[in-house]
Amino acid sequence: MTDELAKAQAALEEARRAQLEAEARIAELEASAQRAAKDTPPPAADDANPAEAPPVAERFEEAPAAPVPADPDQPAEPGASVAPTAESGPLDADAVALVRAGYAFEGPALEMGALVNGAPDAETQVRIPLAMVNRHGLIAGATGTGKTKTLQVLAEQLSAAGVPVFAADIKGDLSGIATPGESSEKLLARTAGIGQAWEPRAAPVEYYALGGVGHGVPIRATVLDFGPTLLAKVLGLNATQESSLGIVFAYADDQQLPLVDLKDLRELLLWLTGDGKEELRRLGGISTQTAGVILREITAFSEQGADRFFGEPEFDTRExxxxxxxxxxIVSLLEVPGVADQPALFSTFLMWLLADLFEDLPEVGDIDRPKLVFFFDEAHLLFKDASKDFLAAIVQTVRLIRSKGVGIFFVTQTPKDVPDDVLAQLGSRVQHQLRAHTPDAEQALRATVRTYPRSGYDLGEVLTTLGIGEAIVTVMDERGAPTPVAWTRLRAPQGSMDPTPDDRIQATVQASPLLATYGEAVDRESAYELLQARMREAEQAEQDAEARKAAEDEAARLEAQAERARRSGGRSGGSSGGSGGASGGGNVITDFLGSRSGQAMIRDIVRGVFGNRRR
Structure with missing residues (x-):
């Protein structure tokens, strides 16, 4: 630290000497001009060799620092960087020394890159203390400015430090972290200019996929484990509807109806609003209208692709x-195809993951390195159309999960994508270039500038002129205070900057020890099957009741017909007397039904209809 301050002091003294020399030269030139105005020949020393003493402004422009390259990705030649001065960059020597001291941490740190002050200053390294990564962070910037590569740089270093990483690989290009990078002259020149001893290196990677859609080990969760509170927030239910959903979950538990997937929950609601209406009334506190609203929301949620996430075997987040x-x-990469069209699914998974970890992990307080770091790329999708309750849940989770040793980095285009209450919890800020081509974008730029500490930069201009792979950085130091704002040229990833080929990803997945546990979906008997059986039994009971009633009606009709026949036969026999007996006439059918054999046949028919004939 003393040597750095001494160098800074020497640079300051040099600048002061240059200033005094310039003032003396200006005074001399002014005197010469006055003599020329009086037609007095100037001293010979002034005309001897003007090129040997150029105006001081020109000398400042020709400062010995390496010039800023036209291509922001093209570094200065290795070894060309010198201590920046006020003439070669926006920061004076004192400010540079302040930045250098502000990022000189005692403990282990993640190397972000080198300060840019007109040219990269390899002696002024910008870092994030490893112990402060669980204070969360933000990586922001316009499309194509290098956000994902910054994420990759941090993930690689965290992995090397023994810290597991989780990242949602939405665009697919983050998979290159599993493949060693390729060297090139331009890459080596750039990395040498910022003091990075670059070498190709791959990180250990595990690939995951929601419900097995895409490459990766399938991740699933049960509706029961997800719980009514989080599900209500995802569905956007109000307080009354959330309370009703909680009662439905309690009823399922009481009736031993396992809620494994959305099909189970949907079937339970259909049962309670249909054949189980009596059960719904018995529960109390749930109206048919409320149950109908919940059912519609679940159906819409399912149509967004959420069905694939819910099921068994359930993923253990401790993996x-x-x-x-x-x-x-191990760097865990989640493939989320088509996430822009399914923000609810994306939000659901992330919140369940954090909530489950928060519940399972013990309190650890402040530790020397985090237990796990999350990177949420395209973070604006997490907050898109989110309800107030859902946002409150995110804020609460971000605030409290730090004590579990978990760090969260949101990656998005502009800080405006992140709610203020969440933004206030983020200790590290890496801001890539912003574009202000529209009134809204200009307003977003001004809002971003206001969120940074005071510095020697005109951030409103600097943020729009940053090169690809450069960013404005401020982090939380080891004391918990913000570090000086630093224009930084960021390090290059050691892994490939291109996606890992699909066949190599598939080979990694097939070799994963997790595939045997989570590879195949299990569809065990759950609420859907049990309720289907109940409904089949109820339908069969209804059919049996209808058949019994029909049989009873038929038996009554036959009995009445037989009775009429007996009465008719009696009257006929009494009136005809001998003539009937002599002729052996009369109604044969009526006579038969009135006989002992006819009565026996009628009894057999009735018994057959009711299904109780003795065998």
Whole structure:
């Protein structure tokens, strides 16, 4: 630290000497001009060799620092960087020394890159203390400015430090972290200019996919484990509807109806609003209208693709805390195809993941390195159309999960994508270039500038002129205070900047020890099957009741017909007397039904209809 301050002091003295020399030269030139105005020949020393003493402004422009390259990605030649001065960059020597001291941490740190002050200053490294990563962070910037590569740089270093990482690989290009990068002259020149000893290196990676859609080990969760509170927030239910959903979950538990997937919950609501109406009334506090609203929301949620996420075997979130055999943290990459069209599914999964970890992990307080770090790329999708309750849940989770040793980094285009209450919880800020081509974008730029500490930069201008792979950085130091704002040229990833080929990803997935546990979906008997059986039994009972009634009606009709026949036969026999007996006439059918054999046949028919004939 003393050597750095001494260098800074020397640079300051040099600047002061240059200033005094410039003032003397200006005074001399002014005197010469006055003599020329009086037609007095100037001293010979002034005309001897003007090129040897150029105006001081020109000398400042020709400062020995390496010039800023036209291509922001093209670094200065290795070794060309010198201590920046006020003439070569926006920061004076004192400000540079302040930045250098502000990022000189005692403990282990993640190397972000080198200060840019007209040219990269390899002696002024910008870092994030490893112990402060669980204070969360933000990586923001316009499309194509290098956000994902910054994420990759941090993930690689966290893995190397033994910290497991989880990231949603929405665009697919983050998978390159599993493949060693390729060297090039431009890459080596750039990394040498910022003091990075670059070498190709791959990180240990585990690939996941929601419900098995895409490459990766399937991740599933049960509706029961997800719970009514979080589900209500995802569905956007009001307080009354959330309370009713909680009662439905309690009823399912009481009736031993396992809620595994959305099909189970949907079937239970259909039962309670249909054949189980009596059960619904018995529960109390749930109206048919409320149950109908919940049912419609679940149906809409299912149509967004959420069905694939719910099921068994349920994923154990502690799998994300694994390290490789060599001690490096495993980088867990989640493939989320079409997430822009399914923000509710994306939000649902992330919140369940955080909530489950928060419930399972013990309190650890302040530790020297985090137990797990999340990177949420395209974070604006997490907050898109989110209800107030859902946002409150996110704020609460971000605030409290730090004590569990978990860090969260949101990656998005502009800080405006993140709610203020969440933004206030983020200790590290890495802001790539912003574009202000529209009134809304200009307003967003001004809002971003106001969120940074005071500095020697005109951030309103700097943020729009940053090169690709450059960012404005401020983090939380080891004391919990913000570091000086630093224009930073960021390090290059050691892994590939291109996606890992699909066949290599598939080979990694097939070799995963987790595939045997989570690879195949299990559809065990749950609420859907049990309720279907109940409904079949109820339908059969209804059919049996209808058949019994029909049989009873038929038996009554036959009995009445037989009775009429007997009465008719009696009257006929009494009136005809001998003539009937002599002729052996009369109604044969009536006579038969009135006989003992006819009565026996009628009894057999009735018994057959009721199904109780003795065998």
């Amino acid at each position: 994300l805390l694994r390290t490789a055999a060599d001690g490096r943290g």
